[in-house]
Amino acid sequence: MHRFFIKTPWLVKRFFSHYTWNFSRNEPAVYLTFDDGPHPTITPWVLDQLKTYNARATFFCVGENVARYTDTYNRILAEGHAVGNHTHQHPNGWQTQTEAYIADVKKSADYIQSSLFRPPYGRIKKAQAAGVKKVLGAQTKIIMWDVLSCDFDPAFSKQQCLQNVVQNAGAGAIIVFHDSEKAAPNLMYALPAVLEHLARKKLAFKPIS
Numbered sequence: 001m002h003r004f005f006i007k008t009p010w011l012v013k014r015f016f017s018h019y020t021w022n023f024s025r026n027e028p029a030v031y032l033t034f035d036d037g038p039h040p041t042i043t044p045w046v047l048d049q050l051k052t053y054n055a056r057a058t059f060f061c062v063g064e065n066v067a068r069y070t071d072t073y074n075r076i077l078a079e080g081h082a083v084g085n086h087t088h089q090h091p092n093g094w095q096t097q098t099e100a101y102i103a104d105v106k107k108s109a110d111y112i113q114s115s116l117f118r119p120p121y122g123r124i125k126k127a128q129a130a131g132v133k134k135v136l137g138a139q140t141k142i143i144m145w146d147v148l149s150c151d152f153d154p155a156f157s158k159q160q161c162l163q164n165v166v167q168n169a170g171a172g173a174i175i176v177f178h179d180s181e182k183a184a185p186n187l188m189y190a191l192p193a194v195l196e197h198l199a200r201k202k203l204a205f206k207p208i209s
Contacts (some may be wrong), residue, residue: 004122006148007168018129020208022146025172029204032057032194033145035086035118037179038065038072046179046191047079053195055205057081059179060118060143063088063108073111082207084116084143085109085136093124102131115140116208143208146173149194151186158189165194171203 005012013021023031032050037043038061050057059076061083066073076083088108093101101124105117117132117140124132124142133140147168150156156164169175175194177187198205 004148004150006150006164008144008146016144019142019144020174021144022174023172025170028171028202029206030169030171030198031174031208032177032205033060033084033118033143033174033208034058034177034179035060035120036062036065036090036183038069038076039179039181040069040072042181042184042187043069043072043179044075045188046177047075047081049191049195050081050205051079053199053205055195056207057205058084058116058143058208060084060086060116061112062086062090063111066108066111080207082114082116082209083112084114084118084208085112086118087120090120092121093119093128094121095123096128098125098127098131101125101128102135105132106135109136116143117141118143141208143174145176147175149175149177149186149190151183151190152178152180154182156186158186161186162190162193165190166197169194169198174208 085108088104091104149161149165151161
């Protein structure tokens with residue numbers, strides 16, 4: 001039994017409506033997101049796949065990875081993708097004191113200039129969310145998701161990861177992948193097929209603005 005939803009239920013979205021879970025279903029577009037990078041080989045591979053479909057995406061980056069792989073981060077920006085803050089050291093908000101969590105986010109802001117924030121694991125306390133907006137600015141949007149590929153979870157086969165997206169993603173969906181070593185085997189199978197499938201459905205690939 002997995003402790004997360006592949007497709008976020010409407011009740012969760014309604015209860016936590018102050019977070020962004022998806023965009024308008026009326027616009028023929030999807031929003032691919034990639035968490036935990038940049039990575040020196042996996043992120044460039046992702047960028048190459050996106051370029052094939054003239055697709056734009058949003059990369060929720062970890063500050064210490066940006067510091068380590070600045071050239072890769074700069075390529076993300078240069079190719080017209082959006083970036084978001086994903087903390088500096090990827091703490092679990094439910095298991096981290098608020099003061100320490102906010103200090104970590106503040107450190108990541110030295111490397112990532114963005115008004116988009118995604119909490120690692122989707123876990124964040126109310127006080128932490130308020131603190132994030134104080135550090136990153138009142139206009140900051142906390143971005144969650146509509147569909148999880150589950151590429152990070154070895155319990156899912158690469159074929160299951162593909163189906164998770166294909167069966168659940170439609171117009172307005174925010175979709176999560178990970179440009180990380182752990183996710184790479186599933187990501188490298190699923191992403192090209194997802195791009196092809198959604199392009200065939202005449203859905204544009206847009207960055208979160």
